Amino acid sequence: MRYFDLHCDTMTECYVRDKHIGENDLHIDCKRAAVFDTYVQCYAVWLPDNLHGSEAFQRFCQVAERFTAEIHSCVQSMSQCQTPGSLELNAGQHCAVLTVENASALGGKLENVAEFARRGVKLCSLTWNGKNELGRGVRAPGTGGITPFGRQVVEALELNSITVDVSHASPELFYDIASMAKKPIAATHSNSKRICRSARNLTDEQFHVICASGGLVGLNLYKGFLNDDADKANMDDVLRHAEHFLSLGGEDVLAIGADWDGGAKEDFAASGIEDIPELIELFLRHNYSEALTDKIFFKNAADFFKRENLL
Ligand SMILES: [Zn+2]
Structure with missing residues (x-):
């Protein structure tokens, strides 16, 4: 069984x-990871909206160092993937990929993009939910999208082979990024607004824009993004979001971004959503071919990272 997950907050939780x-x-540990034959997990350094400047950059460094130390402590079964070819090299291992959720982590300094790259960051969102010096996140009041500094950062991320993640972008920020990006963009952990109206989910038009860029969309397993009535969320909702995205032509774009530890554990536990092998079984039981199921749970993400020369 192969599993590639574009987003979790587990390493930040390990630090905090x-x-x-x-x-x-928490949601992920090396013991439980052994259920997968091949497992690639993106681990986000997440920054709350109140951290800025040198304090924010310092937090990034601390969590990134913790990430390195944690991998080192599991060296038998786990390794960091950060160079082209490393997915092949580490097949069969628990592969950890470093990402950033909220580019406040740059501390307002463009030159820190190079530090992200040096540490192996492969995906980065400009904002979390609030507003920062790069742009407006999806839950910040008002209007407006990207700032001049945000534009410089998008260019620098692309130059440093870091994919821009639009999952927490306000609609204006989303379209500002999409219209200037020269490389594919990803929504690492967002569902369909057609199925669940959360502001964190994507409209059909946004999904088309990501598809046209050659990007990725990761299905999120957090109950509030699965069902308008969050307490009724269950595994079938994941299927509903997947089916809708597939009906829009997302066969090569759809992936998983489970958002583990991005909320309380009980907000994921509905009807076994936490159980990835069971979720894979559910797709197969619903007449998804093994090939299409593998695309969603592993191959689309792996192919993207190879195609973009990230891993
Ligand atoms: Zn998030």
Whole structure:
């Protein structure tokens, strides 16, 4: 069984709550990862909206260092993937990819994009939910999208082979990024607004824009983004979002961005959503071919990272 997940907050939680990736009570640890034959997990350095400037950059460095230390402590089964070819090299391992959720982490300094690249960051969103010096996130009041600094950062990210993640972008920010991006863009952990109206989800038009860029969209397993009535969310909702995106032509674009530890554990636990092998079974039971199921759960993301020469 192969699994490639574009987004989780587990490594940030390891830092904030002083847990270890080897074994913990969070969503992911090395012990449970052993269920997969091949497992690639993107681990986000997440920054809250109130951190800015040198304090924000310092937080990025601290979580990134913790990420390195945690991998080192599981060296038998886990490795960081950060150079082209490393997916092949580390097949069969628990492969960790470093990403950034909220480019406040740059501390307002363009030159820190190079530091992201040096540490192996492969995906980066400009904002989290709020507004920062790069642009307006999806839950910030008012209007407006990207700032002049945000434009410089998009260019620098692309030059440094870091894919721009639009998952938390306000609609204006989304279209500002899409219209200037020269490379594909990704919404690493967003569902369909047609199925669940959360502001965090994508309109059909946004999905088409990402498809046209050659990008990726990761299905999010958090209950509030699956069903308008979050407490009724269950595994079938994941299928509904997938089916809608596939009906829009997303066969080569759809992936998973589970958002593990991006909310309380009970907000993911509905009807076994946490159980990825069972979720894969559900797709197969609903007459998804093995090939299409594998595309969604692994291959589309792996192909993207290879195609873009990221891994
Ligand atoms: Zn998020």
